[in-house]
Amino acid sequence: MYIKELIITSFGKYQNKKISLKPGINIIYGENEAGKSTVHKFIEAMFFGFYKDYKSRRTYNPDYEKYLPMFSSSYEGILIYEEDCREVRIERNLLKGKDKVVLYDEGTGEDISKEFYYDSAIKLYAPFEESMMNRRIYNNTVSISQLGCRTSKELSEELKDYLANLGESKGDLSVQKALKSLNDSYNEIGTERRKDSPIYKVKYHIKSLQEDKDKIRSNMIKVEELTEEINKIEDRIQKAIIEREEYHKNILSGQSYEALCKVQEYESKLKENNEILKKISKISYEEVSEEEYDRIKGMRTEIEILEKHVEDMISKKGTHKTEIKDEQNQQRVDSLKEKQNQSKRFMILSSIASICGLLGSILHPLFYTLLIFIFFVIYFYKKTSDYGRQYEEQRKAVGEEFVFERQKTKEFNETIDDYKSKIERLDLEVRKLLQKNKVVSIEAYEAHLKSKRDVEALEKQLENSTILLETLIPLKELDKWQAKALEYSQYAQFKVELDLDALVLKKNAKDKEINDMNLKKSKLQGSVESILDELVDLSDVENDIHYHERELEKLQGKQDALQLAMDTIQKLSAEIHNEFAPELNRLLGKIVGEITEKYKVVKVSKDLEIKVEDPIYHQFIDLNKLSSGTMDQIYFAFRLGLNEFISSTTFPVLLDETFIQYDENRLSNVLKYIIKKSSNRQIIIFTSQRREMEIMSKYTEDFQIIKL
Structure with a gap:
C-alpha cells in the first residue's frame, strides 16, 4: 500500500494544496513552521478523523481545534492511496455537524464505501478494519514523530508506555476488546441498587x-x-x-x-x-369665501383706524398757527433792526461831531469840550453794538423757531396724506373682494355668509345624526335588526x-x-x-408479572455466564502472551541488530521490562542505562517491529523529524535500513535538515524530494 496524492482543500494553514507522492522514499523538506507537521497530521485525519478513541459516540480530540482553518468555513480534504492494484479515494469532511467520509474507486468513480468497515460509534465508514489499523496502532507504530531532547529515563518510560499499548494491540488487543465488551455487557445488566440498570428496572x-x-x-x-x-x-x-x-x-x-x-x-x-x-x-346663497370675508373685515377695521388717525392729525395740526407766529416774530425782528439803525445814525452823527470837536479844539483850546464829545461817541458805539447783538440773537431764535414750526406742519401733512393713501388702497381692495365674491356690499356678503354657515351647521347636524344612526344600528346590520x-x-x-x-x-x-x-x-x-x-387488564398484569420474573432469572444467569467468560479469557490472555513473546523478541532483535550493528538480542519480559543483551559480556542491560542515541535507535526499531508484528498490511511509514538527535553514523545505519525496506514499503520523511538527503544520495538516487 502507498499514498499516491494529498489534496488539502482546507486544513490548518493550507488552502487548496496538492502533494503527489510515489512508492518508495519521499522526503518532505521545509524550514521550521513551513507546515510539515500539518501535512503529517492531515494524513492521520484523512484516515481516522479527529475522534477520541474508545468512545461510544462522536467526541473530538484537541487536534480538531488546533488544525481548524482560521480563514475558511470548510474543513476537508482528499487522500488517494493504492493497494492491490486498486486506487482508493478518501473524501472526508471534518467539520462538526457535517462529518462525512466517502470512499471512491479512483478508476471508475464508483462509491465503494459499503465495501469498507463501518464504525457504529461515529456512524461513518473507515478505510481499515479496527483490528488491522486504528489510530492507536498508527501512532504507536508507523507514525513516528520527534522524541526531542529527553533524558534516558524519560525515553525508557516512553518505550514502556508503547509496549503497554502493544498489550492492547494485536493478540491482547482482541483479548482486551473482548474483556471490555464482556465487562460492558456485565455492567449494562447492572445491580439491583443502580436505578438505570436492567436488573433494577425489572425488579x-x-x-x-x-x-x-x-x-x-x-x-x-x-x-x-x-x-x-x-x-x-x-x-x-x-x-x-x-x-x-x-x-x-x-x-x-x-x-x-x-x-x-x-x-x-x-x-x-x-x-x-x-x-x-x-x-x-x-336655503340659497352665493358661494362666498370665509377667508376673504375675514380679510374684508380686517381691512374695514384698518380703514376705521386710519380714518381716526387722520382726524387726530388734523386736530393736532390746528393747534399750530405757523403763519401768525411768523408775522409776530418778523415784527419783533423789524423793531430790533430799527433800533439798531437809529443807533448807527446817532453813532455816525456823534462821530462827525467828535471829529468837528477835535478840529475845533485845534482852532480853540476847549479841551474839555472835546472830551465830552469823545465820551458820547464811545457811549453810542457801545449801545449800537448791544442793539446789533440783540438783533442777531433775536433773528437767529426767530429763524430756528420758524424752521421748526414749518417742518412740523410738513410732517403733519405728509402723515395725513399717507393715511389717506392707505385708506384709498384698502377701500379699493375691499371693492375688488366684494366684486370677486359677486356681492355689492359688505351687508350682502354677510347675508350670504350667514346662509352658508346655516347650511354648514345643518350639514354638520345631519352628519352627526348619520353617525348616531350608524352607531345605533350599522347599515349592514339593519336587515338583521329589523x-x-x-x-x-x-x-x-x-x-x-x-x-x-x-x-x-x-x-x-x-x-x-x-x-x-x-x-x-x-x-x-x-x-x-x-x-x-x-x-x-388484570389477567394481562398477572401474566406480565410472571414474564418479568422469568426475565430477572435470565439476567442473573447471563451475569453469571459473563463473569465466567471474563475469568476464562483473562487466563487465556496470559497463555497467549507467552506464545507471541518469543516471536516478537526475535523480530525486534533482528531489526535492532541491523540498525545499531551492535545489539542483536532484545527481550521483553512479562511485566514489560525491556532489556538488550551486551554482545561482549552476554549480560542483559536495562534500557535506561543506554545512551540517548542508542535509545533513539531502539525506539525507532521497536516502532517498525511492532508494526510488522501487529499489522499484516505494508502501511506507509511516516517519520517526522525522527532523526534529529542522530549522529551521522547512526543516521547512515537507519537510512540504509530504510532504503532496504522501501523496496516493498512507502517511506515518508518530514525534515527541516538537508543531511538526510545528502546521506541518502550516497546510497541511492531513487527518492523524491518535495519542498514546502
Missing part, C-alpha cells in the same frame, strides 16, 4: 405490577359508588336544563323587544335627517325583562352550573372507565 417493574394488581381489586368497590353519584348528577343536569331554557326564551323576548325599540328609534332619527335635508334645499324586531310577536307572551344583562348573567350562571356538572360527570365516567380498563 422495580415487578413491584409496580404487584401494586397495580392490588389497586385493581381495591377499585372494584369504587365503581359502584361512582356510578350512583353519576346518576344523581344526571338528574340535577336535566332540572337545570329546563330552567336554562326558560331564561333563554325570556332573553329572546327581551332582545326582540330591544330590537323593536332600536328600529323605531332608527326610523325616527332617519325622519329627522330627511327634515334637515328639506331645510338645506330651501328581522329581530319582527320576532317580537313570537315571544310577546313571555315576560319582557328590562334588565337583560341580569337575565343573561342568570342564564350564563345556569350554563356554567350545567357545564360544571357535565365536567364532574365526565371525570367520574373517566374514572369509572379507567378502573374498568384496569379490571379488564
Whole structure:
C-alpha cells in the first residue's frame, strides 16, 4: 500500500494544496513552521478523523481545534492511496455537524464505501478494519514523530508506555476488546441498587405490577359508588336544563323587544335627517369665501383706524398757527433792526461831531469840550453794538423757531396724506373682494355668509345624526335588526325583562352550573372507565408479572455466564502472551541488530521490562542505562517491529523529524535500513535538515524530494 496524492482543500494553514507522492522514499523538506507537521497530521485525519478513541459516540480530540482553518468555513480534504492494484479515494469532511467520509474507486468513480468497515460509534465508514489499523496502532507504530531532547529515563518510560499499548494491540488487543465488551455487557445488566440498570428496572417493574394488581381489586368497590353519584348528577343536569331554557326564551323576548325599540328609534332619527335635508334645499346663497370675508373685515377695521388717525392729525395740526407766529416774530425782528439803525445814525452823527470837536479844539483850546464829545461817541458805539447783538440773537431764535414750526406742519401733512393713501388702497381692495365674491356690499356678503354657515351647521347636524344612526344600528346590520324586531310577536307572551344583562348573567350562571356538572360527570365516567380498563387488564398484569420474573432469572444467569467468560479469557490472555513473546523478541532483535550493528538480542519480559543483551559480556542491560542515541535507535526499531508484528498490511511509514538527535553514523545505519525496506514499503520523511538527503544520495538516487 502507498499514498499516491494529498489534496488539502482546507486544513490548518493550507488552502487548496496538492502533494503527489510515489512508492518508495519521499522526503518532505521545509524550514521550521513551513507546515510539515500539518501535512503529517492531515494524513492521520484523512484516515481516522479527529475522534477520541474508545468512545461510544462522536467526541473530538484537541487536534480538531488546533488544525481548524482560521480563514475558511470548510474543513476537508482528499487522500488517494493504492493497494492491490486498486486506487482508493478518501473524501472526508471534518467539520462538526457535517462529518462525512466517502470512499471512491479512483478508476471508475464508483462509491465503494459499503465495501469498507463501518464504525457504529461515529456512524461513518473507515478505510481499515479496527483490528488491522486504528489510530492507536498508527501512532504507536508507523507514525513516528520527534522524541526531542529527553533524558534516558524519560525515553525508557516512553518505550514502556508503547509496549503497554502493544498489550492492547494485536493478540491482547482482541483479548482486551473482548474483556471490555464482556465487562460492558456485565455492567449494562447492572445491580439491583443502580436505578438505570436492567436488573433494577425489572425488579422495580415487578413491584409496580404487584401494586397495580392490588389497586385493581381495591377499585372494584369504587365503581359502584361512582356510578350512583353519576346518576344523581344526571338528574340535577336535566332540572337545570329546563330552567336554562326558560331564561333563554325570556332573553329572546327581551332582545326582540330591544330590537323593536332600536328600529323605531332608527326610523325616527332617519325622519329627522330627511327634515334637515328639506331645510338645506330651501336655503340659497352665493358661494362666498370665509377667508376673504375675514380679510374684508380686517381691512374695514384698518380703514376705521386710519380714518381716526387722520382726524387726530388734523386736530393736532390746528393747534399750530405757523403763519401768525411768523408775522409776530418778523415784527419783533423789524423793531430790533430799527433800533439798531437809529443807533448807527446817532453813532455816525456823534462821530462827525467828535471829529468837528477835535478840529475845533485845534482852532480853540476847549479841551474839555472835546472830551465830552469823545465820551458820547464811545457811549453810542457801545449801545449800537448791544442793539446789533440783540438783533442777531433775536433773528437767529426767530429763524430756528420758524424752521421748526414749518417742518412740523410738513410732517403733519405728509402723515395725513399717507393715511389717506392707505385708506384709498384698502377701500379699493375691499371693492375688488366684494366684486370677486359677486356681492355689492359688505351687508350682502354677510347675508350670504350667514346662509352658508346655516347650511354648514345643518350639514354638520345631519352628519352627526348619520353617525348616531350608524352607531345605533350599522347599515349592514339593519336587515338583521329589523328581522329581530319582527320576532317580537313570537315571544310577546313571555315576560319582557328590562334588565337583560341580569337575565343573561342568570342564564350564563345556569350554563356554567350545567357545564360544571357535565365536567364532574365526565371525570367520574373517566374514572369509572379507567378502573374498568384496569379490571379488564388484570389477567394481562398477572401474566406480565410472571414474564418479568422469568426475565430477572435470565439476567442473573447471563451475569453469571459473563463473569465466567471474563475469568476464562483473562487466563487465556496470559497463555497467549507467552506464545507471541518469543516471536516478537526475535523480530525486534533482528531489526535492532541491523540498525545499531551492535545489539542483536532484545527481550521483553512479562511485566514489560525491556532489556538488550551486551554482545561482549552476554549480560542483559536495562534500557535506561543506554545512551540517548542508542535509545533513539531502539525506539525507532521497536516502532517498525511492532508494526510488522501487529499489522499484516505494508502501511506507509511516516517519520517526522525522527532523526534529529542522530549522529551521522547512526543516521547512515537507519537510512540504509530504510532504503532496504522501501523496496516493498512507502517511506515518508518530514525534515527541516538537508543531511538526510545528502546521506541518502550516497546510497541511492531513487527518492523524491518535495519542498514546502
